[in-house]
Amino acid sequence: MAEASKQDSDIVVDRGKWEWSELWKKEDWWAIWLGFAILVVGLVIFLPRPPADMHEKLAKAEATMAAEDARAPFHTIEWHSANDAMSGLRARSEPHGRTIAKWLEMPGRWTSSPMESFYLSESAAAERRAKAEPAFKEAQEAAKGALERAKQAQELAAEEAFRNEDLNEQAEAAIREWRQAREKERGSLRTRATVQAYNKIPYMIGIMIIFMLFFSIGARFMDIGSANLMKGFWFVFLLAVVAEMIGQQSTMREYGFGGLIWAILGGMLISNTVGVPNFLKPALQTEYYIKTGLVLLGAEILFSKIMLIGQAGVVVAWVVTPTVLILTYIFGQRVLKMESKTLNITVSADMSVCGVSAAIATAAACRAKKEELTIAVGMSMLFTAIMMIALPTFIVSVGMHPVLGGAWIGGTIDSTGAVVAAGAFLGEVGMFVAATVKMIQNILIGVIAFGVAVYWCARVDCTPGQQVSKMEIWYRFPKFVLGFIAASIIFSWMLVSMGSAGDVMIDQGVLRGFSRPIREWFFILAFASIGLSSNFREMAHHFKGGKPVILYVCGQTLNLILTLLVAYLMYFVVFPHVTESLMG
Template identity: 45%
Template sequence: MSSQRKAEAATSENIVTTETSSLSDLWKKEDWLAVWIGFIIIAVGAVAVITGAFDFNAAKFSTWGHGTSFFEQVNAGFFGKLILTVAVLGVLFTVGNHLKGLSVKKYLPAFLGLFLLAVLVRFISAEYTLNRWLEWAFFAILIGILVSNTIGVPAWLKPAIQTEFYIKVGLMIMGFSVLFSNIVNFGLYGLGIAWIVTPIVILFMWWFGTRVLKIDNKSFVITLATATSVCGTSAVIAVGAASKAKKNDLSLTVSISIIFTVLMMVFEPVLIRVTGLGELIGGALIGGTVDSTGAVTVAGTALGETAQTAAVLVKSIQNILIGFIAFAVAVFFATKVENNGESSRKIGVSEIWYRLPKFILGFFAASLIASFIAVPAFGKETVSSINSVLDQYKNWAFVLAFTSIGLETNFREIKEQFQGGKPLTLYVVGQLFNIVLTFAAVYLLLSGKFFPLPNLAL
């Protein structure tokens, strides 16, 4: 066993045997702090929209280029929202890091530096041509990689590089937009496509990666499997936390996912047109196979309005699985993987509770509150308006996270992880299996030959 593998094994051993929960975790541990920060942003955003007493909108970079100048949107209002954004996130994350035990003097200037990089990411990704083909996540990682692999990450910036913290908060906020009513809109069709195919693909990729390719890094295998079958980067972080994936596991998974997401976003609509599958089947196929929600929307739109609606519904229903899968992975890794299958070493309920990503509970809670309290009380339009406000805070948190991933990415280390091309083989084989299985489910449910066609309406 290599020294690296020994170190990882020792780390896993410590995780299984020494960590316990305590009441202070509620205000000291990152998972719980992500929950509280997420709920604070959701609550303030909801109050702002419902009462109309103040504007809580974060800064948004509108598309520029193609006849319009970026400076047309730069005005007092834009700078005011940019200041509000950095103030809200800066205060919340600084307080969170203080509670975690990190020096405010070290974190705050580092956060401001990272936020400036995030502003650069939003600026570049809003350019008309780039915005049409690539998501901001690509540019966030690219800029981070350019810094880390050229001049290197300065020591003063490192305290702010906290990938998991930022994206946990982003996922918490995203939970409020995942309405369970989406299941009703598409009924058993969406459930059949998203909730039956997805677990099968994950199990297949786990078997193929660990048994056929014999990849030792099981955290990477399950993370890549979930990214392929659910929703790319969001699933990467949720399941990465549940399986204790390393930073490089996340970087490699996100890199592979983004590359193939771009390719599928561009070429899948073309192939669907050539084969004459139609908008309904084509849109559902895109929703079930393209990793990123944003890319799903773009690819669906390329086919037409019906395709876009079908794609978004399938992906939305699929996204609800993120929390359930993360919970299952946490239990599986605690009881089987890190336990090395030894029946003599039992993993108790307390250990499973400790390993469970707490922000996933917050994700569920936010979704339930939105679906069964906010919508009945204030109406779907008001909740939609709240989510329009929250969406930008979620995006800023994600930009901070993916820029951090880029800053932590070292090409030499990633090269070592490719293990003779096994990760790429795992993704390609898994995605092909995903496409075939999803197509079979989509054709069975939406061809009109076996079941009546649904009436789609978002």
């Protein structure tokens, strides 16, 4: 009995019956109510305040690009400038967006002094600017010079009406050099040369109080109790802040060991050494935080992005990925004979789809144990760091085409940041392809989470041979998934119906400017809670025989082979014109 009750406390629980009181007593429903409340507030703040002349600017940029496409067989300087102007239009860059960003900001990057993560004085900022200025000015001059050379080369090609192949190639090469110089100028050099003084501490205290009150609304109606949650919330928040600070240390950041893993490790270190005091325990509401975060994540699953890179990208991201997921799961069950099906599917999804985010969504959908999620996330971060270095090094050393290399990286490396970093090593086109394939793959987790939730209710969470009725599936179904899917459908529809303005107002406004930073906070609070309520022994039990590592390595090997093969077929055999266009 005690064992069963302990097991229950470790998993996301829904019982096989329906009561209307679930609507205000269960964290699944509270995740939906709170998640949608945030999304509505975001819409109310951003939608009535578009950037000035947004529609005119978008129309002008689109017209310029169409005219340049008709004029030249490659992307001209004017085309790139119009594209940059379009990218620069963001609702969150408006004054209200900048104010919100200040409130929701997490600890920042630092190198040797952790305090710089929270506070930078005016004199220290001025010192940093002065130190970075010579290199930045040099980069600015280099970009200016490269632009002049590109203009001259383009003019020569234009004089021949873009019919001279040699001149076209010279112009293309000069434009490519200008883009590279511009990229360098806008990278870390600009960040260092334009740094301003900041003090994040008051905002962090403010946001902690807001989140505490926010979560205490649901806690009042559930068994937790508002006062109980408030008593320990500050500590969970503090651990989350410290974890994020460690993840922002420049070396950690470059390896990709972000705040989430430090939140888990820090929490585990505390709970397995000095222990967690009783007053903290009601604040360790992993499922409450994670499910609310997942409803917000649902809004970022924008189905209109699927066709971004044409059918080739869809095949690479949406055919290979589920194939690898299913085969890895079967391999885990039949060959490795893994005891825990939830660990098996969580590691399979984490490895084949998109790392941490897929692990979170899948673990919540199949009610995996906290320790299982921890194992999946830990392995993902470790292998991502290895692959982020090994894959681009290999691609460059064998001289692989950047489109193929980019698609391979996007389809196989787990986390988006690592994909972009590895893709950047292949150049601009490689990075663009890698980032886009990964983005399309990210969208897949909506379908995966829904599929796993249904499969678990109908096939796994029942005795062998038992027929499960539709109502029984509904009783057992993790209801927050409904909010997750609904948010995805509503925001996908809004994005499409708004046309080009959708990117400016929804993607670069409500989502990236409001719900995303809040969701990041919720996930790190959830991971701090996981760490504080996990124990090493339970983890060691799941690691028995190293089966999760074997599963990950075998699955990833299959993923690497299949993705490379399919990407080659798609971009060089079936749709070679897409590759030609991307290189233009």
